[in-house]
Amino acid sequence: xxxxxxxxxxxxxxxxxxxxxxxxxxxxxxxxYIRRAGTGLHTWLPLGHRVYRRVEQVVREEMDAIGAxxxxxxxxxxxxxxxxxxRWEEYGDNLFRLRDRRDNDYLLAxxxxxxxxLLVKDLYASYKDLPVSLYQIQTKYRDEARxxxxxxxxxxxxxxxxxxxxxxxxxxxxSYDAHRGxxxxxxxxxxxxxxxxxxxxxxxxxxxxxxxxxxxxxxEDTFVRSPGGYxxxxxxxxxxxxxxxxxxxxxxxxxEDTPATPTIETLVAxxxxxxxxxxxxxxxxxxxKNVVVMLTHPDGSREPLVVGVPGDRDVDAxxxxxxxxxxxxxxxxxxxxxxxxxxxxxYLGPQILGAASETSIRYLVDPRVVTGTRWLTGANxxxxxxxxxxxxxxxxxxxxIEAAEVRDGDPAPDGSGPLELARGIxxxxxxxxxxxxxxxxxxxxxxEHGKLVTVTMGSYGIGxxxxxxxxxxxxxxxxGLCWPAPIAPARVHLVAAGKGExxxxxAERLAAELEAAGIEVLLxxxxxxxxxxxxxxxxxxxMPKILVVGKRLADGVVEVRDRASGEREDVAVDxxxxxxxxxxxxxxx
RNA sequence: CGGGGUGUGGCGCAGCUUGGUAGCGCACCUGCUUUGGGAGCAGGGGGUCGUCGGUUCGAAUCCGGCCACCCCGACCA
Numbered sequence: 182x183x184x185x186x187x188x189x190x191x192x193x194x195x196x197x198x199x200x201x202x203x204x205x206x207x208x209x210x211x212x213x214y215i216r217r218a219g220t221g222l223h224t225w226l227p228l229g230h231r232v233y234r235r236v237e238q239v240v241r242e243e244m245d246a247i248g249a250x251x252x253x254x255x256x257x258x259x260x261x262x263x264x265x266x267x268r269w270e271e272y273g274d275n276l277f278r279l280r281d282r283r284d285n286d287y288l289l290a291x292x293x294x295x296x297x298x299l300l301v302k303d304l305y306a307s308y309k310d311l312p313v314s315l316y317q318i319q320t321k322y323r324d325e326a327r328x329x330x331x332x333x334x335x336x337x338x339x340x341x342x343x344x345x346x347x348x349x350x351x352x353x354x355x356s357y358d359a360h361r362g363x364x365x366x367x368x369x370x371x372x373x374x375x376x377x378x379x380x381x382x383x384x385x386x387x388x389x390x391x392x393x394x395x396x397x398x399x400x401e402d403t404f405v406r407s408p409g410g411y412x413x414x415x416x417x418x419x420x421x422x423x424x425x426x427x428x429x430x431x432x433x434x435x436x437e438d439t440p441a442t443p444t445i446e447t448l449v450a451x452x453x454x455x456x457x458x459x460x461x462x463x464x465x466x467x468x469x470k471n472v473v474v475m476l477t478h479p480d481g482s483r484e485p486l487v488v489g490v491p492g493d494r495d496v497d498a499x500x501x502x503x504x505x506x507x508x509x510x511x512x513x514x515x516x517x518x519x520x521x522x523x524x525x526x527x528y529l530g531p532q533i534l535g536a537a538s539e540t541s542i543r544y545l546v547d548p549r550v551v552t553g554t555r556w557l558t559g560a561n562x563x564x565x566x567x568x569x570x571x572x573x574x575x576x577x578x579x580x581x582i583e584a585a586e587v588r589d590g591d592p593a594p595d596g597s598g599p600l601e602l603a604r605g606i607x608x609x610x611x612x613x614x615x616x617x618x619x620x621x622x623x624x625x626x627x628x629e630h631g632k633l634v635t636v637t638m639g640s641y642g643i644g645x646x647x648x649x650x651x652x653x654x655x656x657x658x659x660x661g662l663c664w665p666a667p668i669a670p671a672r673v674h675l676v677a678a679g680k681g682e683x684x685x686x687x688a689e690r691l692a693a694e695l696e697a698a699g700i701e702v703l704l705x706x707x708x709x710x711x712x713x714x715x716x717x718x719x720x721x722x723x724m725p726k727i728l729v730v731g732k733r734l735a736d737g738v739v740e741v742r743d744r745a746s747g748e749r750e751d752v753a754v755d756x757x758x759x760x761x762x763x764x765x766x767x768x769x770x
Numbered sequence: 771c772g773g774g775g776u777g778u779g780g781c782g783c784a785g786c787u788u789g790g791u792a793g794c795g796c797a798c799c800u801g802c803u804u805u806g807g808g809a810g811c812a813g814g815g816g817g818u819c820g821u822c823g824g825u826u827c828g829a830a831u832c833c834g835g836c837c838a839c840c841c842c843g844a845c846c847a
Contacts, residue, residue: 195796195808196782200840220839275846292847326771326845333847340847401846498844512844607847644847678806713807731806740806 183692183702184671186718190227193718203399205653206331208662212721221328221336228670228722229649233339235668236648237318239370240341243363249314249343254296256320260286262295266621271479271507277322277336289322294618294640297344301636302624308348311626311636312356316343318645330401332650333606339646344614345639348628353637357389357613360641364393364609367643372665373608373652378404379413380610381503390417390612393643394605395651402607405587409597416503418587419548419594426553428571440564443527445470445492448566452557456568468492469550469558469570471529474501475517477509485513485521487534489546489558489578490585501584523561530559530567531576545582546572606651607644614638656745662723663744671703672765674724674744678712678731687754688730691739694758700765720744726761730754 191213200217201207209215214229225233241251260278263269269276269288277289290296297315305311318341328336345356361377368375373395380392392414394404403415413419437456442448445465452463470492476484486505490496502510518526523533523540534544550556552573560567570576590599618624619636628634649668656663666672673695677688685706692704703724705715712731719727729740738751741760752760 192780192797193808194781198781199776199783202840273845321847323846327843329841338847502845509845610847642847647847680805709805711805711807711809713805713809715808716806717808729806733806 183675183696183704186703186705186715187707189703193721202329202331203333203654205399205650205655205657205662206333208657208721208723209331209650209653212662212723214662215332221325221334223332223335231670232664232668233646233649236371237339237341237645239667240367240643240645241318243367243370244316244341244343246366247314247359247363249316249360249363251317252300252315253317254290254293254300254319256290256322257287258290258293258296260288262299262622263288266295266618267479267507268295273509275323275325277324290319291321291323292340292642293317293319293342294344294614294638295622298618298622298624298638301346302622305346306626308626308628308634312345312347312352314343314345314356314360316341316641330399330650332646333401333654335646338644341643341645343641345641346624346636347638348626348634348636350637353613353615353639357611357639360611360639361391364611364641364643368393368608370667371648371652372667373648373655375608376404376406376412376605378406378605379417380612381414381417388613388615390610392607393609393611395608395655396603396605397651397654398604399654400604400606402605403602404605405591405593405600405602407593407595407598407600409593409595411593411595411597411600415497415587415602416500418500418591418600419583420585421592421594421596422548423551425551425573428553428555428574431553431555431571431574432569434567434570434575436560436562436565436567438564439566442564442566448557449492452566452568463557465493466491467557469531469546469556470494471531471534471544471559472496473513473517473524473529475511475513476505477511479507484508485517485524485542487524487529487531487542487544488582488584489531489544489550491547491549492557494547494585494588496584497586500586501582504582504584525559525561525563528559528561528563528565530561530570531578532567532570533561535577536579537577544576544578545580545584546578547585548581548583549585550578550581606647606654608648608651609641609643611641612639614640656723660717661721664723664725666725666765669724670722671701671724673700673702673726673728673761674719674722675702675704675728675730676712676715676719677704677706678715678729684730684734687734687739691728691730691754691758695761698758698762700758700761726764728757728761 193213194211197207198210201210213226216224218224260269279287321340322337325336328334347353347356375393375395378392380390405418406412439451442451445468449463449465469489471487471489473487476486533540534542550572554572556570557568558570589602593600616635616637624636625633675692677684692702695702725744727742737754739754739757741752742749
């Protein structure tokens, strides 16, 4: 049975809702696929839910195909498992917490590592039971500080999350690869363009990790790629380490008066005027910029940290935060400076920094700051800087940190060429959790020698509702939506344009024949609606093909339009079903 | 959590400065006309003006509190 516009629960909007956010989100609202129910909350209407269910089904089929088994947990969970892993605290305000009538704490789960781990622990005790992969398609909740971008960052969203359980690293590797393959097939089937990038494992802990991103300018994630095939989330980009330099002939470090030079810009200008270099002017890259932040560790303790980067680069707050997780990073405010009088704002230098120093403040530097590099940097006194401070001679950092901003043109870490920055929507994330959760929750099995071993886990997520939004953003144009065939609510939007029994009867007959041939049809059978309105709605709703039965029927001809390309062709009415069936079949090779 | 803005039928907005019992477009209902690019005419239904309090003979309009929502930033699948 075709879907009928005359009875479909939908109302298209001519105007853009005031709270529409992105082009695709606007189109979904205008086309009547979704309704906003509150901040970060959306209702799926029949058309939208149809698309959503198709995405879900593709995901389900490919998960089943790698032998993963579907389960379903409650979204509402007691806090205890999350306390055991520390995430009841770590998740902070982003966790929806609630209390029952007996004052017990609960949460609306943002993700389900803990309960999956405990489930396997409850039922399995032997290496013979492993490996096993379990998944669910479940509504997740995050109390986002600022929900935005329509469906892309809501407070409620649907995620497919799966978890693999293996006895050893080789097993985990195989489970990870199986999921990776399934994800590639899922996104290919959905017809959504994607790139796979190296990622940070983030708040989940763990090691190997990759993200699947749908490239689009409206994406919230920044990633890089090189001509040679390197691709990474900007948070995960590593900096090639230059070789150490000899410094035997370097002059001794010397402190100079540099009044009123609290910024790199003022410092470089002053140095060029009063202490010019013999070979070339001073440049920001010659300076070592030291940024102090305040860390708050999960146990609540606070620690100042200084990060040194070449002065021509800013610290990227996201990269810094990703490196320091699970600690929280905050700017060092005036009160903090007052409490640490050694730290002179604008004139920080490494001489008094480092775990072994008088202040014992941890000092981490950019990987470009290698032994033998020579710097112009703060002298820890108002209006003073030190010149020719040599790394490895005059100061020794406590370690390196990837916190400096990444720029277009920076070299890829694997030597595959200059990096290009781009934006994308994260639609999938796979990573090897390792034993973090198994250890925290004591998931162990007996191995073949009768010895207890801790299970190693992988965690794999796909944002199901987010994919619908990502595809809408990827496919939207001035006229409206345009779905890839595999997830479109119907393959053909059949417009009965004009009045007359013959037009209506023919439209009805073609709809029935197409459905009988396995082609889903959305039939615009609304009486007394002008052709113009039907055309606009057809374009807005975005079925891949629009079939118009109208005035040319008198000549035995109907019109087939391709929504994506806009191409139109006249087809004999008797041939059009065969034409559309052939179009829907896979191309012969 | 900082900064800015907005709350008026289902949707988009005007009215507020200068208080006098609510209006326009879209959508919806009825009738006639129209029918290949969001039709025309006529008639009609639908709003405690976010909320609580204050000022006033009288408040959508002025004053105060609260709430909600949007944008930019900080933070995150």
